[in-house]
Amino acid sequence: MIDFTFLTPAKIIFGQNKIEDLPKEITFLGNKAMIITGRTALRKSGFLEKIEEYLRKKSIDYILFEKVEPEPSVETIDEGIVIGRKESINCVVGIGGGSALDVAKAIAGMIPQEINSVREHVGKSLVNKGLPFIAIPTTAGTGSEVTKNSVIIDRKRDVKESILRDSSLIANTIIVDPLLTISMPPKITASSGMDALTQAIECYVSKTTNIFSNLLALNSIHIIGKNLELAYKDGKNIAIREQMAFGSLLSALAFSNGGLGAVHGLAHPIGYLYKISHGIICALLLPHVMKFNKSVKPEEFAKIGETLNPTLKNSSKELKIDGGISFIRDLLLKLNLPTTLSELGVEMNKIDDIIDRTGGSSIEKNPRGINKQLLKDLLLNAL
Incomplete structure (x- = not known):
């Protein structure tokens, strides 16, 4: 029996130069927009200037909020809520990587709530419907443009977690324009791409995955596995960037409905404690978690192996499984990513603290x- 529920943004717009559709999409949802992005990257790339030009040409009323830090905080969201209410905005546009999109999502959801701080809403469903939200990713990896949660640091409670999780936070519209990823430096290309690949692999073997998520996840694994190293080496190649953007989109649609696993369960506390990029931690932990999980999902891991390395198609199940893990290990070296936690400064005496902070739905799935x-054994093996 085929049985699943699948949540997606109402509209997905994909293609080169589709960012030019933004003014039209804003008019469908509101008449005064808040454009939320990071502090430097979008402006430095030159794309923010172009986007503002598109908006001015179509007489779109908007305000800019360029205050999102790499590890966004409760305080940043609260500031955005105050400004958005004061300016009477009725549509939110997030442009950037996962941090900018998570902040935009939270601000869109919180402005209509009767609260003073997003901290008051942790773990609760939204009472009032959030503002319309448009998500525009500039990396190929985080998947935040598709998800219903917002990962934020709360220093007061000393955690990094999905501070909000509600289906009404899902974007009304997402615009995926591969041209926006051209300016990504190789290191970000590698880490965000490995984040997307990890999401697809974890989704494919998750306890809560479904037939539709798996179709998307397997295609994502194929596309990213084939193109990530190429994108790392030749970031100006728009055809490769387009493939990576599409593979990342498939991964996001898959895992947001099918779930993740232990890699992501561990990545948040490690990232918070050591201020390390989420994608780099995911990449490093992925082969260790694949090895840990392979005995309970041998058919799935064999399929992953031959998808990553088609030359394994006629090999035994065991060779396909181990070949998939080897492919990931080799890819980390080709992308100049760390392969041990000790390279990131993680010490053995901190392992228990990491484990105490680990939990949530990703571990359960x-x-x-x-x-x-x-x-603990898994982390010690990764040291």
Whole structure:
């Protein structure tokens, strides 16, 4: 029996120069927009100037909020809520990587709520419907343009977590324009691409995945596995950037409905404690978690192996499984990414603290049951 529920943005716009559709899409949803982005990257790339030109030409009323930091905080969201209410905005546009999109999502959701701080809403469903939200990713990796949650740092509670999770936070419209990813430096290309690949692989073997998510995840694994190294080496190649943007979109649609696993469960506390890029941690942990999980989903891991390396098609199941793990290990070296936690400064005496902060739905959805001792063994192997 085929049985699943699948949540997606109402409209997905994909293609080169589709950013030019933004003014029209804003008019469908509101008449005064808040454009939310990071502090430097979009402006430095020259794209923010172009976007503002498109908006002015179509007489779109908007305000800019360029205050999103790499690890966004409760305070940033609260500031955006105050400004958005004061300016009476009725549509939010997030442009950037996962941080900018998560902040935009949270501000859009919180402005109509009767609260003073997003901290008052942790773990609760939205009472009032959030503002219309348009998400425009500038990286090929995080998947935040599709998801219903907002990952934020709350220093007061000393955590990095999905501070909001509600289906009404899903974007009304997403615009994926591969040209916006051209300016990504190789290191960001590598880390965001590995984030997307990790999401697709974890989704494919998750306890909560479904037939539709798996179709998307497997295609994502194929596309990203084939193109990530090429994008890293030749970032100006728009055909390759287009493939990476499409592969990332498929990954996001897949995992946002099918779930993740232990890699993502561990990545948030490690990233928070050591101020390390989420994608880099995911990349490093992925082969270790694949090895840990392979015994409970051998058919799926064999399929992943031959998808990443088609030369394994006629090999045994065991060779396909191990070949998939080897492919990931080799890819990390080709992308000049770290392969051990110790390279990132993680020390053995901090392992217990990481484990104490690890939990949530990603751990619960991991295909193989996992307890604190198994988590510790996994992290020690990754040191």
